[in-house]
Amino acid sequence: MSTEIELKLQLSPKAATRLAKHPLLANIPAQNQHLLNTYFDTPGLELHQRRVAVRFRKKGWQWLCTVKSAEPASGGLAMRSEWETQATPGTFDFSHVDNDDFRRFLEARIDQLEPVFTTDFKRQIWHVPFGESQIELAIDRGHIESRGLRLPICEIELELLSGKVDDLFWLTRQLQGDHHLHPAIASKAERGYNLFLDTPLAPFKARPAAIDADMSPVGAFRAIALNCLEHFQRNEQGLLSCSDPEFVHQARVALRRLRSAIKLFAPILPADFVAAYGQTWQTLASALGEARNWDVFLSETLPPFQAAFPCNKDGKRLQKIAQRKAKNARKSVTTLLAVDEYPRLLLEFTAAVYTLGETLPLPLEEFARQQLARHARKARQFAKNHADLSSAERHKMRIAFKKLRYTLEFLAPLAPPAKLRPYLAALARLQDELGQINDCVTAESMVTKAIGNSSNHAIQAWISGRHALLIERLDGALQTWLAQRLPR
Incomplete structure (x- = not known):
């Protein structure tokens, strides 16, 4: 062989x-x-x-x-x-x-x-x-x-x-x-x-990275980073040739996972690697974020309002504006993928990941325990004080839970499956609730930019009301998660 x-x-x-x-x-x-x-x-x-x-x-x-x-x-x-x-x-x-x-x-x-x-x-x-x-x-x-x-x-x-x-x-x-x-x-x-x-061309979802306890932390990072890169590349053709918004969603998730992996493993990675690639993907990630925000507004935020108020002029006007914004945002993504620097970045990053040298002689399981405990501790601090959080602090809480979920998914092969499943299920429900709250905050900002800020706009009042209801029901998801024990 x-x-x-x-x-x-x-x-x-x-x-x-x-x-x-x-x-x-x-x-x-x-x-x-x-x-x-x-x-x-x-x-x-x-x-x-x-x-x-x-x-x-x-x-x-x-x-x-x-x-x-x-x-x-x-x-x-x-x-x-x-x-x-x-x-x-x-x-x-x-x-x-x-x-x-x-x-x-x-x-x-x-x-x-x-x-x-x-x-x-x-x-x-x-x-x-x-x-x-x-x-x-x-x-x-x-x-x-x-x-x-x-x-x-x-x-x-x-x-x-x-x-x-x-x-x-x-x-x-x-x-x-x-x-x-x-x-x-x-x-x-x-x-x-x-x-x-x-x-048929179809959106590609993340699949588990092949890691095991015998790997070093650098070896595990290599497998995870390349898994994230594959996740992105397999949605690349759909970004360029298909209008299905799920390609944008999956590509955005792929880059979020990649950037989270770099931050997660930063303590054992060479400082020059983290400095070079920690922010390298930011421009493309921001363009995908803008496209995704307008896709969510068009497919999830606006339709319930239009169904409740079919004759409201704001809804019809916003739909036209949002469709134009979504088209322009998608064009920004395809423009970035067309520049010569993009294929060079793919190659340079792959080369840098494959040629990473070992740093600290730390067992992967010990590194995983440290990182999971750190992210879980930060998330619990937010969760216990959630009733007193401002909108900005609640956004930080959402990011903390997102990082915890990515950390668990990356390191899942090292955790006992029977303990991992209920914990991830509670975390996924909580993240979904926090995501909907964030969608409302984002939608409020987008509506203000599109048609201005006024108490006369029914859609702004509707989004604010939905936002308040989502915050009220957040406590149940937080308590369910707080009752779980970290799988390790």
């Missing part, structure tokens, strides 16, 4: 042609290949469900059988276990897979395997000596085909053959300086399955 470490970046066909003439490749002979691959799976797509790919590849006159097991990718970087051997097309032999349980899983399904999709592309390859490393740079151009449908392929892959991951990123930085190269996380296999299944 080999472990494949590669960076995948998308580019335009014109950029691919220019890249092939890059000075770094000028004195290196290129290899040209035509690769035809057929991917196989069971009728129930069991391999796909386990993030496994099995393919036959025709490479010149040679046929190869390849098995890959993939980990989630972030910032374009993927690390995969790979087994490959010469083969006869259509004859499956997994004896070269040296993971016994995995091999038995594959062998038990040989009779069920059938073709699902093909990839057909031409590849130019350069073996680039760079720094202390040997890196394979490949430009792939062609298509993916399934059930008569096609998707284009135009991408580059940089694979670390030997040496250091740092060099892989440094080479990519040099290429990015001259060409618009965008880190990609969807492999050809993933896109092939999406084509086969005719999978």
